[in-house]
Amino acid sequence: MVLEQPPASLVPALQKLHAARSTVGSATQRVIDFVLEHPNDVIHLSVTEVAEGSNSSEATVVRLFQNLGFKSYQDFKIRLSQSLVPTTRSFERRIESGDTAYTIFQKVFATSSLTLSDTLEHLEPAALERSVDLLIRARRITFVGVGGSGIVALDAHHKFFKLGLFCEAVPDPHNAAQVAALLGPDDVMVAISHSGTTQDVLHAVRIAKDNNASLIALTGLARSPLSKLADVTLNTTSPESRYRSEAVASRIAQLCIVDALVVALYLRDEERLGRHWQRARTALTEKRV
Template identity: 30%
Template sequence: MRQFSVLTLIDAQMNHYSPAEGRVADYVLENPTTTLNLTTKQLAKQCQCSEATIIRFCQRVGINSFKELKIELAKDAHKVNTEQLPNLPVNFEDETDAVLEKVISKSMSALMNTSRLVSTSAIDAAAEAIHGAKRVFLYGAGGSSVVALDAQYKLLRIDISALFSLDSHVQMVMATNMTKDDVLFVVSTSGQTKEVIELMQIAKDKGAAVILLTQHGSSPASRLADILLTISVEEQHIRIGTMSARIAQLAIVDAMFIRLCIQKGNQVFERIIDTHNVIQKIKR
């Protein structure tokens, strides 16, 4: 099964680098083995940039230092070429076993890459904001609505007032009633959806805290968010990138929910047990 690959992550984010960082990315992708033997100063010279740019590039891909980047490059160098095959796009002639392997591989890659990018302090901040909120409003357009709905279900289980609507107009109406005591939790993979940006702006105007779950990189929505939760940028081959993005988003929601439960203390588990028992009665 496919593991974390720093080269895959670097390549997936090519549209989000500054010009200088882009030169570093191009060099590393074309010369991964050579990069292993370079110092920060030597790589900066090769890419015609400053050493500070090298450090910023490393941080852009979720790595703290150039030394750590070289460690990840060394790991990539030891992987056999066949390990890369499941990451290929789904083809119409693929058999079911190949499709399954590619989908699972891409999901695993998204999870591993996201674990490198998402800020744990942002997860804590999101959990703390929701913990202290009077109400939580949730929204996601299209496929992102599935993730927002999952977050609402989890919050309701621990007695948090969580309001969600698939209708953007209804959500806008709810947003106009937000206060500084409320939180808006938005899921938007691209961070460019018009209704999402408008909704976030309304929430900001009302003084509500805005949490955004989106892919890594600058976007109109990310610039509006108070708390930013990022997943890795995934390829969009026949929607397979969108599917893997959803898996990564659900994982972040789960992590945030568990942190929230920890902050609320032992009594929260009594509520989870109570809701579980109620559902079990329906199943009988």
């Protein structure tokens, strides 16, 4: 078995295992498979137990991890436990009637954090690139969303506007359809709806599509009517929770997506957009004490 010295390992422990899988013998492969299938258990298992679980021998287990560049089996377990940490277990996030304000804050923040990482994990790099492509070329950008999603639309408008882009937010369902009717093939509509089934939004979206405008969907359900109509879908995912609707938690992720889009656009055309942004910024400073 030949293995290069692994790079300073930003890579979580499990990826190393996966990468090595094809270059090792059958017994060692069984060990790798076992570890990949039960990573959370392995943290608490001894060499002997792993050997038994994978129908191999202790020696094979020990050698595997040494060859992978870990100082010892224990060393591997430490690394592994560190890469497995992020999921605050759901029972630790569940809000109970008797919780103190601070406990509630802890749990709400934990859920939000989890929503962010879950969402990031499920976003497709290709979809992001396409979104940026569409937005940077757009003549005009319209953000549509009602209710809670309307807030996201306003936020997006606020930020895109600072970049000097021609854009508008339509948080009012009545106006949405009318604005959609004005869009053309060079324009982009960004439709925001957690459920992806909001009638008012769908109505506006259909009109926009009829006019050949491009459509980016920001939604919480991958297979919704809205995402079927969209050129690109950016999905948020969030864990269930009592006392706090999924929609609310996913809004945090949507705002974060907007933030990231703004930064990505900025870097695509720093020359033009940077100038606008600076001007908007200095105009604000005068308003401070």
